[in-house]
Amino acid sequence: MKTKSEKMKQTKRMYQAVMASLVFALCLTSCQKETATTGEDQEAVINQEADFTTKYFLGTEVKVRLEDDGTYSLAGSDLRLFENQLSDSSTDFNENPNPEEGLTNLGLAGGVRKWTGSTVVYTIQGLSASVQSELQKSFDEWTSKTNVRFKQRTNESNYVTISSSGSNSNSGVATLGMNGSNGFIRLGTRATAVVIIHEIGHTLGYIHEQNRSDRDNYIIINEQNIQNDAIDQFYKSNSATLVTSQFDINSTMMYGSYTFSKNGQPTITDLNGNVLSQRQAKVSDLDISGTNSIYPAVDGGDPDVPAVDSCDGVSAWSSAGRYAVGDRVTYAGDLYERDFTRWTFIKTCN
Structure with missing residues (x-):
């Protein structure tokens, strides 16, 4: 038969084991959540x-x-x-x-x-x-x-x-x-x-x-x-x-x-x-x-x-062209620069 002291020690060890398991589970959950967020x-x-x-x-x-x-x-x-x-x-x-x-x-x-x-x-x-x-x-x-x-x-x-x-x-x-x-x-x-x-x-x-x-x-x-x-x-x-x-x-x-x-x-x-x-x-x-x-x-x-606003050497706009942002074209005598979804008027060419 276990003494009162031995029972208390056993209870303490069981408590520590439960707490350790709980801490581990919380840490695991936290780490998984951190990975995802x-x-x-x-x-x-x-x-x-x-x-x-x-x-x-x-x-x-x-x-x-x-x-x-x-x-x-x-x-x-x-x-x-x-x-x-x-x-x-x-x-x-x-x-x-x-x-x-x-x-x-x-x-x-x-x-x-x-x-x-x-x-x-x-x-x-x-x-x-x-x-x-x-x-x-x-x-x-x-x-x-x-x-x-x-x-x-x-x-x-x-x-x-x-x-x-x-x-x-x-x-x-x-x-x-x-x-x-x-x-x-x-x-x-x-x-x-x-x-x-x-x-x-x-x-x-x-x-x-x-x-x-x-x-x-x-x-x-x-x-x-x-x-x-x-x-x-x-x-x-x-x-x-x-x-x-x-x-x-x-x-x-x-x-x-x-x-x-x-x-x-x-x-x-x-x-x-x-x-x-x-x-x-x-x-x-x-x-x-x-x-x-x-x-x-x-x-x-x-x-x-704009840093450069010359029409010299700039090609005319083409319906077959594929233009990137920043590209420049001439159209109907004017100079334009391509924005994300439209053209921006720069100047009228001389």
Whole structure:
């Protein structure tokens, strides 16, 4: 028969074993959750009960949700679109309008526009000191490696408002391209440069990398693991302007392997089934070269004055042409520059 002291020791050992098992289980659950929601993935939690509407973006069918602020989120993601960036029919989008149509009759009236003078004008509202520090790191990453510049607003009519979303998370949402005074980036109270650099990419006019039409040559999309109402986030766009010359698995605009996972299993892997490296707080080499082709260095002090405005040597627009952002053409005696979804008038040729 065990003594009272031996019984107490046995009870203590059993208690310690139970507590150790409980701690292990909690740690395992926490680690699994962290794997699926770290950094870039915390913004990708959607409301499965939300109502989605079918629209067309750049001629491709997508599902969007109308948000309280009047913008539309693609399947509830971090990318926000304005109504004039969407249409009700694929035929409303003309991939190669002539410059005159691009100014007056483009189906996507507002379209996607890049920032003039390679300069993002911004104003800040309600960010904590820690998030402002991460924002500055993000600015520095873009400006140290690309031609993009950031300028705090004085009286400019085109600017983006960077504010707190109030969400206690490392998350963000952003509108696409330059949108007059309506553009915004909204950041969670624990937002880091990993997320903010990505959201700035949306502000510059970039969609997600996994939406490229050539993505199946580089990655596997595991639809069986994707949240039911998020399948649309993995659509392929044949008409979107490609920022990089080839698919870039390391792009800041690339989703992580567990983004929109419904079961803790990867939604994206490489062609060998391996999960992707976690997104870092930096832009990739292809992000850099692609951005610099779209946003050229600006000469002189006025960001609204193009560095080169000569018509000499510029070819006439052709209906058979395939134009990239930044390309210039002449049309009906005028010089135009290609934006994401339309042409911008530069000057009348002499």
